[in-house]
Amino acid sequence: MTARSARRLAATALAAALALSAAACSRPADGGASTAAGAADSVVVGMANEPETLSPLLGYGKDGNSKIFDGLLTHDADMKLRPALATTLPTVSADGLTYTFTLRPGVKFSDGTPFTAEDVVFTYRTILDPKTNNPSKSELDAVGSVVRKGTDQVVFTLKYPYAPFAERTVLPIAPKHLAGTQDVNTGPFTTAPVGTGPYVLTRWSKGEKLSFTANPHYWGGAPTVKKFTMAVIKDDDVRATRLRAGELDGAILPPNLARGFGKGQGRTVLAAKSFDYRNVTLPTHHRVTGDLAVRRALDLAVDRRAMVDGILEGAGKPAYGPVPTDSPWFTAGTERRHDLPAARGILDAAGWKPGPDGIRVRDGVRASFTLWYTTGDKLRQDHALAFASDARKAGIEVRTEAGTWEVIEPRMKTEAVLAGGGSPADPDFDQYLLLNSALGGDGFNNMARYDNPAVDRALDAARRSGDHAVRKAAYDTVQRELVKNPGYVFLTHIDHLYVVSDRRPGLTTQVEPHDHGLGSGPWWNVEKWQPAK
Template sequence: MINRRTLMTTSLATLTLLGAGCSAPGRTGGEDPGSMLLADGYEPDSLNPLLGYARTGAAKFYDGLMAFDGNGTLLPALAAEPPRSTPDAKSWTVRLRRDVTFHDGTPFDADDVVATYRAAIDPAYASTISSDYAMLAGVTAIDAHTVRFDLNMSYAPWPAKMVLGIVPGEKLADPAPLTDSELNTQPVGTGPYRLVEWRQGEQMIWEGNPDHWGGAPDIDTITVVFATDDNTRAQRVKAGEFDGTVLPPLLSERLGVDGYRTVHHRTADHRSITLPSRHPITGDPAIRTALNHAANREGMIRGLLGGHGKPAHTPIPESMGHYHEPTARFDFDPERARRILDEAGWRPASDGIRHRDGRRARFTLMYFADDSLRKQLARAFASDAANVGVEVHLAGVDRTAAAERIGTDAIVLGDGNPLDPDLQMYSTLHSSAIGTGTYNNPARYRNAEVDAALDGGRQAIDEAERARFYKRAQQAYVADPGLVYLAFTDHSYVMRTDVWSGYEPVVEPHTHGTTWGPWWNVEDWTPKR
């Protein structure tokens, strides 16, 4: 489908080389096809891109220089054309669109780009995404419609960093921590929608931007209601209250509502179990390797995801094509897991739980209490671990408690970005990421061979050479695992099908919900009647 975002389709490789069941009541959200009513299980803490809002794109209030088309391709957005790099990929020049305005009517130009990216790396702003841009040495306005990014190393995937939402430079004039920025609750961007209401804990209302450079959206009003409980959202969709929502796979399949469709999107979003290296049990290489062979990944996918997912052994999914190393895997082999533990001196006691040197093979595994899938995965993993003599104590926690304990207790982790393997692996496994963010390398994993391969992959310019580095990183990782990767989970949604046209499947990052899912390109949807 050709739409506003396919004006200049350019793959990332090319950029690098350039330098149904029972019936439901009528739609109570209103029959006007110019409005849409959605339900989301997650409410953002902030709407400031410099504090992590929509860091993988699909920010309805903002545009980046580049945008994701949903299938691994980057397109120019606020950029007028694909960025051009020097041969060493250390300097990138971007020409900007003209005649673009922010929601407050002020013009967009190079100074806004400079201000946004400088705020991302200037410690005075305390941006939570600063570690994502550690390779950025500086950004300069060449003229009103051209910017140049200078990097401190060769970095081929830099265009994937250009999805960052651009904010007006005037909003960043005061170099102070962004925790009190008005952008946190009153976003001002150039995006296809602007925020007109946010009743925190209840709902948001988006209004179409009539002056958007890509044209005004046909769906002019979108209301997003926040309801954390999966079953509540499902029942309210079944009652016809919402035009769509995100649901766990099995629940979405069971819903069955006339006029609605269940869709499952492929993702780079993995669920994994962190194994903190400083913990006396999970820090033992034998325990780590044994648990990887004990985990019944296929069984979890069949039983908990209804088959809507793929086994994960490393962070790189098959969907990343030539970056994926198929031999980097752990066979499901509980007997092998037991032998590994036996050889390492972990002997089963009368209750079946292993001990060594007077220490019981036991650790705590946290999961977010409001996430039903993570809870189910935690239970399944604990059962598999017990089968080989390792006791896992489960703890449902809120996000604040998880952040405080993440370096010492294991957690069911979710993460993923399909744009580039560097974005998929580096912050989770490279030792330099330790301490740069709550969920950056939360297991405190250190492996010199993995580090070297990841460094090589992000700096290599030749695509084949990059692939070799990432395959090497995966092979080195499975020889010395620091987590138990379980599955790449499909994201499941229920959406109304009788009112609008424009739905296109998408390969999603970890982030999902109403800004992604079927509605990632909702600004391009049109009424059927």
Template sequence: MRLARRLAALTVTSGLLATACSAPATGPAAPAGDAFVIGLGSEFETLSPVMGYAPDGGSLIYEGLMAREPDLSVKPVLAAAPPVTSGDGRTVTFTLRDGVRFHDGRPLTSADVEYTYEAVLEESNNSPIRGDYAAIEEVDAPDARTVVFRLAHPYAPLVQRTTLGIVPAGAPLTGDRPVGSGPYRFVSRIPGDKIVLEGSKDHRDGAPAIGRLVLAFAEDDNVRATRMSAGEFDAAILPPRAAARFEGQPGLTVHKVPSADYRGIMFPLGRPVTGDRAIRRAFSLAIDRKAMVDTVLAGAGEPAFGPVSPATSWHNPEVTGSPAADPEAARKALEEGGWAPGEDGIHVKDGVRASFTLMYPAGDSLRKELALAVASDARKIGVDVRLAGLDWDAIEPRMSQDALIMGWGSPYDPDYVNYELFHSSYAGKGFFNPGRYGDPEVDDLLETGRESGDEAVRRKAYRDFQKIVRDDEVWTYLVFLKHVYVIRGDYRGVRPGVDAHEHATGGLFRDIHTWKPAP
């Protein structure tokens, strides 16, 4: 079925940024009993894949055509085999596994796949992930087991994008009572508190050894650590310093998982101070990233200088710098940019003080500590950074005025996230490109990287993109994190990989249905 559509401006909901939100109640939760309880720092905005829930395969309720392995490769799940791609790269054909059923007993067919992707692409649905699938012109289901994607242009990451969970045809987009085909079925949800799941006894891989899961939400890092210590959680995701107390404790295992997840400072580029490249350049030179890794991250991370992790093959090695601060070079950059020291030691240009507000989410102890370190380093070179710890509802409307410690990053493909963060068409669209950056050359490079089927062309485009963004000092990148998971008990089948920014029930928990208690 051909869809008439155009690429809509993408407004990201706070749920995609892993912020705490609420949703309609679905009735009281079942008693947890002997459930395995996971402490998460953020609640899901929705449980509908169409509306942005776990599109990269982090769901335990749904399954995609493909799934991601810890080493970042993809394998068939609902698909019976890898897809067949036409010579021109514009037709991709999947054959579905036979005999798959949804949790309510309905057979899963190509019509459900067609419905899911068309619902994402239908402009009136306003899916926040619609832009990621814009290359798709048409989805066909010629028979019950065949799905054909017809593309407007070759799109190299398409197969990776097919980790999107499949919903039954005609399913409501609210996700209030989700029905999937994954290893766990939905039981109940209490907004702001928890989601209860139970293992699907009819799943083709058999019932999970961990038969009942509770996803408990606690936005504050210290609260999560306290509840983990008190035995309320069987596992939790924690910042490194909060997890340090669990190192070496009997019956607990701490996993430090590499990621492409970075923390950096987003600057509103339309403001007198943060819009000045000299300020941003001096700021980057003044930051002691090594000290941040050593202290704030307790060694669980690496210095960051750009949006593409050096751990991936897409990284441009020219995009680097000194992990230690260089205050002399920072002061020189300020002076060359026309900023002179004022009477109070803060630089001034044309009567404007080098002073701005830096926001961070109040419950995020790691971002708070990074913000404190940033403000201290900036003060040493005569830049005044005023800190504001706020909730996400207060942060979002201020992003065009005030700087923000943000987190993003994906190891999958450089098209992921970067297109929306730096392409001018997304300027000011929610949490994507909130600083309103726009550069025609960057736009062209991102479009080339997205539309070319030639890997060599794509690699050059993304290398050049990284260099320009670094030279423009659009952000000040601080650190790449290692995600820290604390698990109570000894389980076989725990497979650390490489995490993206949004890990939630993905990351280390992506295949918790295969975990088995150690004998």
């Protein structure tokens, strides 16, 4: 879901292959040390996907909680910013253009090398370098310069007063002495990183697991959980099976599988509120999905409430755009009703007439297109099938296909995708990448190649203003334009459900973005976990 690096998943195996390889995740590894679930000082959790890289210079951990690294700032349980590698929140100039950070003394990277201001300057300058393949570099567009001031301060000067800039500084800091001596895009640091965080990567078996040990010299205090393993189990059913077998201490699961772990089984189901949405891309370069009438009809034909009740079993809410309805950024009045007669009327008026088989035709073109979803992801599959069913009632044929991202990505220009996105930090963080026409076709950014000048102007106005009222008005414009010209059909906002062992009581979650993984879920603060008494 610039390419949204967290959505660039590693090649996915079929469910059977996953089941065969999954057992290896619980066997002793890493020099004979057991990574099995149940040990007092170890945790094994199941994740649905894995990152493509572990280098923050290429986009890894940009939203914080990477476990290997720290940013200047981090988020607490309530998603409020607090200091990490900085000693305090930044000092901001009256014009909103200068941010000064004072760095925490005595911090070292896990290899023993001292952390310095040079590492901060190196990290941000490298990301902004045109030669660096960071798919999210446009998120730092406001940065004009970053310089060291003395030995313990870093000063950012912005090109315009970018209101959410402090949120961007949760971005992990990379060590200049290592990452700066090799090819930033292909060097060994991309898979064998060194950071200042609470955990040290000991092994990454691609497609199988990531193994970590506690950093005994962590500036925040040595973690009680000494071994932390993320088992990569793409298939939802396989993940649930391994959890039930006791091979995992916790895992993320879709609602229909999470509900199977009731009380009395030694496990607890935790729900994390999120900004995570599922939507259908409507490629502008397709003769059917590129037609405005078809887009508007599909937006009214879908029964979002039925998807929430049936697919999510109530663990979510209808989505009418990238902003959840309970967010202060949501624009009241942009809710779309489920109105099949209105959808049919739009298509009739545009000349899309029902054919003998009920599928509409105009100028010899059948109202038919392919919708891809990722293999093994039951939530996406169920959303895709429900969308196809609703579309057919309006006379539009949607052919659903499953595949890996490697299969899907080359087809995104002309074929629809059951996609996802969402960020709770600030509307700019998701909407700019999702809707800006300049990013159409740029990896997983603007997958539909949506092109709306009014939206482009509003996104730029919101990004360049420090005035909340101006920004709110701009995002209101974006949401209203999506009603008139829906380049995507937003379906649901999803609560993330996690099943965790009762031997880890008192666990919490944060409000989560779409790209959940190593640093999300109940293990967002695993370095603070304490054993049950």
